[in-house]
Amino acid sequence: MSGPLVLVELDGGAPADASLRAVSMARSLGDVSAVVFADSAAVPAGQLAAYGVTDVYVIEPGSLEGYAPQAWARTLAGLARETGATAVLAAGTDRGNEVLAHLGAITGQPMAANCTLVTPDGGQTHRLVRHRWAGLLLEDAVMEAPVALFTVATDSVANVSAETPSAIQVHVHKPELAEADLTVRAVESPAGAGGASLATARVVVGGGRGVGGADGFAPLEELAGLLGGVVGVSRVVTSEGWRPHKQQVGQTGTKITPELYLACGISGAIQHIAGCAGAKHIVAINTDPGAPILSHADYAIIGDLHQIIPALIEALQAR
Amino acid sequence: MEILVCVKRVPTVGGKIAVTPDGQEVDTRASGFSISPHEECAVEEAVQITERAGGTVSVLTLGPAGAVEQLRGALALGAHRAVLLETDGREFGPIATAAAIAAEVRSGNYDLVLLGNEAADTGDYQVGVRLAHQLGWPVATGIKNLSVTDGGVVARREYRGVEEAYSLPLPAVVTVKEGINLPRYPSLPGRLRAKRAAVETSAPAYAAEGLRKEALRVPESSKHQAEVLGEGVDAVPALVRVLEEWGVLS
Numbered sequence: 001m002s003g004p005l006v007l008v009e010l011d012g013g014a015p016a017d018a019s020l021r022a023v024s025m026a027r028s029l030g031d032v033s034a035v036v037f038a039d040s041a042a043v044p045a046g047q048l049a050a051y052g053v054t055d056v057y058v059i060e061p062g063s064l065e066g067y068a069p070q071a072w073a074r075t076l077a078g079l080a081r082e083t084g085a086t087a088v089l090a091a092g093t094d095r096g097n098e099v100l101a102h103l104g105a106i107t108g109q110p111m112a113a114n115c116t117l118v119t120p121d122g123g124q125t126h127r128l129v130r131h132r133w134a135g136l137l138l139e140d141a142v143m144e145a146p147v148a149l150f151t152v153a154t155d156s157v158a159n160v161s162a163e164t165p166s167a168i169q170v171h172v173h174k175p176e177l178a179e180a181d182l183t184v185r186a187v188e189s190p191a192g193a194g195g196a197s198l199a200t201a202r203v204v205v206g207g208g209r210g211v212g213g214a215d216g217f218a219p220l221e222e223l224a225g226l227l228g229g230v231v232g233v234s235r236v237v238t239s240e241g242w243r244p245h246k247q248q249v250g251q252t253g254t255k256i257t258p259e260l261y262l263a264c265g266i267s268g269a270i271q272h273i274a275g276c277a278g279a280k281h282i283v284a285i286n287t288d289p290g291a292p293i294l295s296h297a298d299y300a301i302i303g304d305l306h307q308i309i310p311a312l313i314e315a316l317q318a319r
Numbered sequence: 320m321e322i323l324v325c326v327k328r329v330p331t332v333g334g335k336i337a338v339t340p341d342g343q344e345v346d347t348r349a350s351g352f353s354i355s356p357h358e359e360c361a362v363e364e365a366v367q368i369t370e371r372a373g374g375t376v377s378v379l380t381l382g383p384a385g386a387v388e389q390l391r392g393a394l395a396l397g398a399h400r401a402v403l404l405e406t407d408g409r410e411f412g413p414i415a416t417a418a419a420i421a422a423e424v425r426s427g428n429y430d431l432v433l434l435g436n437e438a439a440d441t442g443d444y445q446v447g448v449r450l451a452h453q454l455g456w457p458v459a460t461g462i463k464n465l466s467v468t469d470g471g472v473v474a475r476r477e478y479r480g481v482e483e484a485y486s487l488p489l490p491a492v493v494t495v496k497e498g499i500n501l502p503r504y505p506s507l508p509g510r511l512r513a514k515r516a517a518v519e520t521s522a523p524a525y526a527a528e529g530l531r532k533e534a535l536r537v538p539e540s541s542k543h544q545a546e547v548l549g550e551g552v553d554a555v556p557a558l559v560r561v562l563e564e565w566g567v568l569s
Contacts, residue, residue: 011479067483069460092444094461094478097437101445101460105452110414110530113437113444132442132535136336137345140533151444184457186483197480203567228569235356238498245498251439252356252497260567270332271356281565283558284545292334297545299561301554311552315559316568 003030005057005080007072007090007099008048010038015047018091018154023051025157026089029120031166033057033083035076035173037064045168052162055083057173064175067095068185073102075175080147087118087126092151100151109145114153131156134251134274155255155278198247203229204258206249206276207237210265210287210305214242219309220264226316232256232276234266250275264305268293285309320374320467322365323432325420326358326393328386329440342534344410345440354389356497357435359396363502364465364495365433366397372467375399377427381419383408387518394513395505401518410441412528417449419523424454429490431472436461436494447494458492459485463499 004026009016015023026032033055036043040058048056057079064071076099080088088103090096092114104111114131116138121127126148132139135153143150198204205224207217217231224231232249233242249256251274261279265286266272273296276282284297285305294300301308330345331353337346354362365376378393380386381404390401404419411419424432434447444460451458462485464475474485474493487493505513548557562568 016479094476097444098448098460101448102452104413104445105449108414110412110528111443111445112530113442133332133336133345133440134442135538136332137338137535138538139535141530142533143530145529180455184459184485184487186478186485188481188483191477191480191482227567239501241501245501248498260562260565267334269334270336281567282545283561289547294545294547295543298543299558300545300547301549301551301558302547303551303554307552308555311555312558315555319559319568 002084002086003032004087004089005033005035005076005083005085007076007088007096008034008036009091009093009095010036010044013042014044016091016093017159018093018096020051021154021157021159022089022091022096022152023048023053024160025118025152026087027052027162029087029118033085035059035079037072040170040172043170045170049165049168050161052166053168054166056168056170058170059173059175064177066185066188068182069095069098070102070184071175071177071181072099073106074177074181075173076103077106078175079173085147086120087148087150090151091154093154096151100149104149107147107149109147109149110143111149111151112141112143113151115150116153116156118148118150133270135277136270136274155257198230198232198249198254198256201230201256201258203227203260204232204249204256204262204279205229206232206234206261206263206266208234208264208266209236211237211242212306216306217243219313223262223309223313226313227260229258229260234272235269263293263297264309266293267291268296320368320372320431321377321427321429322368322374323377323379323424323427323429324358324361324365324393324398325379325432325434325446326354326362326389327435327438327440328352328380328382328389329355329438336537338535338537342536344535352385352388354392355435355439357437357495359502360497360499361433361435361495362393362396362398363500367500368467377402379404379420379423381411381416381523382406390518391513391516392505394516395509396503397509401516403518403520404523405520406523406525409525410532411525412530413443413445413449414528415523415526416446417453418526420446420450421453422523424450431489432492434492434494436496447492451492454490454492456490456492457487458494459487460494462493462495465493465495465499
């Protein structure tokens with residue numbers, strides 16, 4: 001066995017969508033082995049088999065409880081050695097990037113974050129394409145390493161199940177860990193009430209500098225409510241303290257993937273586009289017909305959002 | 320508390336990003352330079368910690384001579400000392416970057432090293448972690464809340480709707496994200512002090528890495544010019560029709 005090893009994160013008991021995208025990409029590199037940190041009774045073997053996974057290595061809470069990034073990486077290092085893996089992948093999530101960074105540091109090997117394509121090129125060479133500038137640029141690169149380490153840009157790689165499900169074997173694995181691997185570990189507690197999440201909202205009404213101030217967001221909130229969505233904002237809005245950072249859409253805020261993004265008074269800086277490019281449809285409302293947001297939008301209305309949003313609310317209420 | 324903050328000079332790309340004809344870097348003929356928002360917050364966090372608990376904030380960058388501009392920017396925000404690890408213009412990979420920073424850390428007496436979670440340009444997501452391993456220090460990444468305890472720090476972040484808290488003994492490495500604080504604007508006295516401050520400079524060794532950039536390119540994405548529905552409130556009915564067509568009105 002010498003295929004790729006994929007760290008699979010669980011989300012509510014099922015494989016996380018981001019991890020399934022990583023598995024989808026990994027299939028082009030050989031028979032996929034998954035690594036899951038969970039009780040073996042809770043491993044979603046059926047779903048993994050549907051994605052072509054042939055082997056699952058389960059690390060049970062008795063061996064390693066909870067999230068400890070360096071210990072997870074040490075576990076992957078041991079499994080990669082034992083299975084003769086040619087590549088180790090994870091989703092380009094906070095945890096995936098963190099664990100693979102640790103694995104790179106432990107093994108002294110390079111790690112390529114947020115890849116959209118990886119192709120073996122003979123020997124220890126892989127050719128790859130990865131995100132720079134949060135996906136606004138692509139980098140073509142070559143990796144020379146005995147085991148290729150990379151994370152997958154999950155917003156650019158499709159979630160595709162295998163043509164035929166694989167026969168899957170579940171192995172309980174006991175990692176060899178040092179005490180230092182467990183120094184840093186997460187203590188988890190429920191996060192504060194967040195309301196509808198920006199990252200998963202179906203409609204996002206965006207407000208930028210054009211909103212004019214902290215007291216200008218009420219019409220945007222009302223419109224978002226009518227559309228069953230939430231308000232998102234550009235970086236200038238959070239930097240000015242008009243709105244909390246958790247509402248920021250952008251490279252250093254939240255990446256959104258709604259059906260509709262209605263960008264009001266937002267010029268469309270690259271930093272912002274990195275966060276909203278995943279929207280299916282974009283409509284811009286802006287006083288400036290030359291604003292960069294217009295070259296990323298499907299439709300635009302040229303004009304003042306302070307007049308257009310109330311008129312839109314009225315039109316929607318009249319339907 | 321002795322804190323080192325690592326920042327990186329990157330192009331301020333504004334509304335458009337383009338690549339030089341040789342495909343090797345971002346075209347900066349029409350842009351200025353700045354540091355990532357994550358790093359602005361790292362500087363602010365360090366300054367706030369020393370304002371409360373005393374100590375020194377050193378700011379470090381690995382980059383060309385021009386990166387002194389970004390060091391002075393951090394000094395103007397309250398950092399006390401600046402270190403330039405000057406490169407010859409070649410792009411250091413994450414392994415060489417971490418090694419160069421580690422050498423500076425070992426030569427000092429630091430309790431805490433702060434970095435941004437990822438650089439805005441290369442997005443490697445690993446320099447902080449590699450640095451920690453080289454030093455044998457604990458590390459937490461993507462942190463949105465940091466508090467200093469007796470002999471350590473508690474670093475918090477959110478993941479899939481769950482708050483994660485990490486307790487780290489010092490010395491430690493922490494990478495932060497924008498939102499951990501709201502950075503201040505530089506004061507006039509701060510800017511004047513920054514202008515006069517000395518910058519300690521050294522030249523770390525470049526080393527090639529197993530991951531080699533061949534070229535950068537702008538993705539052939541769905542970039543298109545918007546169709547203008549009209550001007551002002553007169554265009555609202557047309558917008559409602561479009562929203563109906565897309566099925567977003569339930």
